[in-house]
Amino acid sequence: MNTRKAESADVALVLEGTFPYVSGGVSSWINQIIRAYPEIRFAIVFLGSRREDYQEFKYQLPDNVVHFEEHYLYANLNAHHQPAKRSGDREAFALIDQLIDALHQGPDSPQTMEVFRQVALQMRPGGRLQMEDFLYSQRAWEIICNVYRDHCSDPSFVDFFWTVRIMFQPLWLLARVATALIPVRVVHCASTGYAGFLGGLLEQTRGTPLVLSEHGIYTKERKIDLFKSEWIRDNRNIFQRDPTELSYFRQMWIHFFEWIGRYCYASANPIIALYEANRLRQVADGAAPERTFNIPNGIELARFAPLRAQRPATPPPVLCLIGRVVPIKDIKTFVRAMRRVANELPGAEGWIAGPADEDPAYAEECQSLVRSLGLEKNIRFLGFQKVEDLMPRIGLVVLSSISEALPLVLLEGYAAGVPAVSTDVGSCRQLVEGLDAADQALGPSGKIVPIADPQQLADAALSLLSDPAAWQAASNAAIARVERYYTDTMMFDRYRAVYEKAFLRARGAH
Incomplete structure (x- = not known):
């Protein structure tokens, strides 16, 4: 601690x-x-x-x-004692009634936000709306019952009650x-x-x-x-x-x-x-x-730029997904894409470098998919790795995510001279193709593919790994882009x- x-x-x-x-x-x-x-x-x-x-x-x-x-x-969602009977503060629950009415006016109503802010103030210690009143008072029970009857389309009151709590x-x-x-x-x-x-x-x-x-x-x-x-x-x-x-x-x-x-x-x-x-x-x-x-x-250029000199003359046939093994990263699409890549490049490898302990059930599903597709010799689950140790040994950074913002791992790859294949999420298209005319003039630093499309992801990776000139052009664009903008x-x-x-x-x- x-x-x-x-x-x-x-x-x-x-x-x-x-x-x-x-x-x-x-x-x-x-x-x-x-x-x-x-x-x-x-x-x-x-x-x-x-x-x-x-x-x-x-x-x-x-x-x-x-x-x-x-x-x-x-x-501490459950009480460890027998709660005492409470009536609740009349003015506080009148404010709750106002908030419930205001919420039906739509999200842009200034009245709603003002009432919301008043309720938030009363939640503080010493305020009129105390947690015990919310949990145990007769008035809170009545409000929950009324909202359930008036608005809830699910037949389970028990589930509604606990969802609110x-x-x-x-x-x-x-x-x-x-x-x-x-x-x-x-x-x-x-x-x-x-x-x-x-x-x-x-x-x-x-x-x-x-x-x-x-x-x-x-x-x-x-x-x-x-x-x-x-x-x-x-x-x-x-x-x-x-x-x-x-x-x-x-x-x-x-x-x-x-x-x-x-x-x-x-x-x-x-x-x-x-x-x-x-x-x-x-x-x-x-x-x-x-x-x-x-x-x-x-990203820190000085940390990654020296890795460029450690790279082999030709790009290694290694596709590396650096990220947590969780559904939002869509590891399964990467695994399915690797089946097509391995068919064309039998020596290709797919590395998944990231912790697998956040969602163990999903991680097991991904490993089962690897076995069912016969990719045990092609795909490696590496766990958490230092990015600097990976970059000189891989040919592409791959993102198959269904949601991203501005992923640092793409920029780290760029600084080390590694192009990217990414799904069209967040700012990834901007990072690969450029934002404005000056940025776009640097050229693409990889490929953008649709979400959840293993075939297009595989084909994009193959188009770079099988064409050294295209790979080198993407690498040069990646270095120029990260040095100028990121x-x-x-x-x-x-x-x-x-x-x-x-x-x-x-x-x-x-």
Whole structure:
């Protein structure tokens, strides 16, 4: 257990399910940001699901992390005592009634956000809307029953009741965290969601400037998760279901994350995206356009450029997917593509370099698929690897993901001179083909293929690996693109300006 505690800090990083417990793109970026500013004293507020879902740190905390605290959203969902009878605060529940009515006016209603902010204030310790009243009062029970009767299309009241509890109960935990957090000059959230709710509450109650950086769009990624989640039940029978309609509980979760996302957007300034399509998505989801702008990821050229000299004269027939073995990375499409690649290039190998412990069931499915396709000699699951050890030994970096933002692994490959084959997600087309005319003039640094299309992924990889001139042209474009547009120095300079501006606002607020 980490015991770093301080009486104050400069920046509180509010992180949900990422650094320091989980490796990956967002966590690597957070590690970069902290280490780039040794003069800034950081506090980390880590939010997780349950304590047992996280093991040891995947990253060592830098020395300028002076304070660390962790909180688990679903740690205490059940009462360990017989609850006392409660009536609930009349004014607080009148506010809840107003919020329920306002939510039906649509997401763009300013009245709805104002009521939402009033409710958030009353969730704090000493406020009128206490968690025990939400859990155990007669009035809360009546509201839940009324909403179920009026709006729920799922026949299971029990599932509705527990969905409401699981969804909203963590907000009271976050209200306590906001009250108890040490003084900080700036809050920086790496997502909306529960982390963004905490950041918004700190801005609302303390006036602390809130910086929001979104790699992926949280509400979009949660929608993908919710569409695929098996734990969200649909109890309607075959005659009650409309196959074109999402189950009521999935809709509940989606609307919940949309609203707490809007709450965060209302408090954050600036709101930073990695690339233009995501910035426009933020605006569509409720962010004020004038508060939004882009800061793309950047990588340390000096770390990867020397690897170019270690490469063989011809590209190795090795396709490497660097990432977690989880459904959003669509490892199965990569495996299926490797069957076609191996048919054309029998000596080709597919390496999957990333941890497989996040979703063991999915990892086992991927390994079973390898066996069923007879690819045991062609595909290797390497686990976590140092990227520097991989780059001189591979011919292509491959991304088969169904969702990405601006993946660092492509930039790291580019800096080492390795072209990419990627699905058309996030900013990947921009990274491969270029953003504007000057960028596009550098030439393509690989190939873009549709999502979940093993044949096109395989054919794109083969077109580069079987044509040394095309591979070399893509490698040259990759090096030129990353050196011109995606260095960590550029990124650090822009975030330094963000922090300095926020510090000035913090000084003016006190």
